[in-house]
Amino acid sequence: MTRLAVLRDEIHACRRCPRLVEHRESVAIEKRRAYRDQTYWGRPVAGFGDGRAPLIVVGLAPGAHGANRTGRVFTGDRSGDFLYAALHRAGLANQAESRGPGDGLTLRGVYVLCPVRCAPPDNAPLAEEIATCSDFFDRELALLPRRRRFLALGALAFSAVLDHLARRGVALPTPRPKFGHGVAVSCGPYRLHGSYHVSQQNTQTGRLTAAMFDEVLRAALEAPG
Numbered sequence: 001m002t003r004l005a006v007l008r009d010e011i012h013a014c015r016r017c018p019r020l021v022e023h024r025e026s027v028a029i030e031k032r033r034a035y036r037d038q039t040y041w042g043r044p045v046a047g048f049g050d051g052r053a054p055l056i057v058v059g060l061a062p063g064a065h066g067a068n069r070t071g072r073v074f075t076g077d078r079s080g081d082f083l084y085a086a087l088h089r090a091g092l093a094n095q096a097e098s099r100g101p102g103d104g105l106t107l108r109g110v111y112v113l114c115p116v117r118c119a120p121p122d123n124a125p126l127a128e129e130i131a132t133c134s135d136f137f138d139r140e141l142a143l144l145p146r147r148r149r150f151l152a153l154g155a156l157a158f159s160a161v162l163d164h165l166a167r168r169g170v171a172l173p174t175p176r177p178k179f180g181h182g183v184a185v186s187c188g189p190y191r192l193h194g195s196y197h198v199s200q201q202n203t204q205t206g207r208l209t210a211a212m213f214d215e216v217l218r219a220a221l222e223a224p225g
């Protein structure tokens with residue numbers, strides 16, 4: 001068993017945040033009508049992808065009826081449909097569809113994870129929950145030896161990457177970089193890019209289009225390092 005697989009098992013068993021444990025499990029019992037015949041995962045969700053990837057895509061937290069249902073990050077909801085289709089267009093995924101474990105999806109050159117591993121109420125984790133889960137974030141990233149570029153989806157992800165780098169002793173630029181769509185900053189040997197989150201609120205309103213996301217993804221892929 002790889003160290004990444006051992007860590008994933010540890011993540012899957014975690015119950016450190018009582019509010020999130022209660023929420024992820026109650027959603028898994030109540031279910032959405034469309035999925036009432038399915039067994040929800042209802043547990044923390046670890047990262048997914050190529051363990052030797054230079055590019056790390058960082059989200060926020062599992063979707064209640066997406067990753068919290070399927071058990072794979074960004075899988076089973078519109079956010080994931082948008083993200084994996086983009087990764088496929090960029091040649092980083094072998095298929096555009098991400099339906100669930102066993103669907104044949106593989107990633108090459110990219111790894112996807114979230115700083116919070118349990119679905120939060122209203123997609124809004126508390127600061128203390130982000131802090132509690134940061135241990136897993138740091139340890140999972142540490143097991144990705146070729147990571148050099150981060151693509152953060154949203155302000156919280158952007159901040160989580162900066163905090164992670166600071167905890168690892170990387171000197172951050174001053175003033176501390178601010179999130180924005182298309183922002184790119186160097187932090188030591190790492191390059192951090194920001195994109196609006198691939199949530200339905202952004203993609204269905206046109207705030208984030210496929211072309212906009214492709215451009216940020218291209219910039220992250222072409223960054224030196």
Ligand code: SF4
Binds near residue numbers: 017020116117
């Ligand atoms: S959010 Fe992280 S630390 Fe909190 S219960 Fe889930 S896996 Fe554990």
